[in-house]
Amino acid sequence: MSTLRDNWRIALLVVLLLASSVALFVPGTPPGAAPEDGAAAEGQLTNLQFGIQLSGGTRIRAPVVGMTAEGVDVAFDNESAVTEAVADELGLDPIDVRAANETRTVEVFSKNVTESEFRAALEAEGLQPETIRDGVTDETRSQVVDSVDRRITESALSGGSVQEVAVPGGQTFISITAPTVTGANSSTSSKSGASSASTPSTPSRTGATSASRS
Numbered sequence: 001m002s003t004l005r006d007n008w009r010i011a012l013l014v015v016l017l018l019a020s021s022v023a024l025f026v027p028g029t030p031p032g033a034a035p036e037d038g039a040a041a042e043g044q045l046t047n048l049q050f051g052i053q054l055s056g057g058t059r060i061r062a063p064v065v066g067m068t069a070e071g072v073d074v075a076f077d078n079e080s081a082v083t084e085a086v087a088d089e090l091g092l093d094p095i096d097v098r099a100a101n102e103t104r105t106v107e108v109f110s111k112n113v114t115e116s117e118f119r120a121a122l123e124a125e126g127l128q129p130e131t132i133r134d135g136v137t138d139e140t141r142s143q144v145v146d147s148v149d150r151r152i153t154e155s156a157l158s159g160g161s162v163q164e165v166a167v168p169g170g171q172t173f174i175s176i177t178a179p180t181v182t183g184a185n186s187s188t189s190s191k192s193g194a195s196s197a198s199t200p201s202t203p204s205r206t207g208a209t210s211a212s213r214s
Contacts, residue, residue, distance in 0.1 A: 060176045061165065064136050064144055066109040067118055071130025076101040082125060089121035098140070107136055135172070144174055152176070 004011060074082050082099040086106060090097070096109045106127070108118055115132050122129055141164055149162040159179040166172050 058178045061173045063171060063173050064141060065111045066107055066136040067113065067115065067132060067134055068137055069106045069118065069122055069129035069132045070104065072104055072106050072122065072127050074099045074101050074104065074106065082106065085125050086121050089124055090117060103137055103139060105137055107140060109136070141172060141174065148174065148176060
């Protein structure tokens, strides 16, 4: 008895851990939740809820990660070859590089490539860029907006909006706003698989995302 009294903090910790384990992993309705929101009502094995809570509306904003080499002379019939060659030089998948004759640009969509590495990869293919800057082209951002907007329209979040937002300093973000969602499906579940905003001709990565409740 004296041992238990001397180690009451450890005993209390064990009791709290057991109680939290029961609340999380025993199917049922957690305290304070409606019966229809419990694991048993949804056929789940635990009371853990995965996803982003969209009740009240949510805004997600992120930049498109990438660099753009401008003033690059790429022949129209050589775009694919340049894309694959530069991607190979940088150790990237070809989807993370785009060469465009119309805009005289080569873009790389990876945060792991430095400007010097990008320039070296271009020069290895006989290309001499006039400038290399952070960010992507207007055409790429427009395609990202169109692609994400189409995915949202086809999903349960119809009514959301996607747009480009410019901030002081010259940086441009892709802003995604989800409307207020009510009822049992007020969160996007990670079990259903988040759809990517990329297409074969759009960037496959975005930068650090900041989310705020509106």
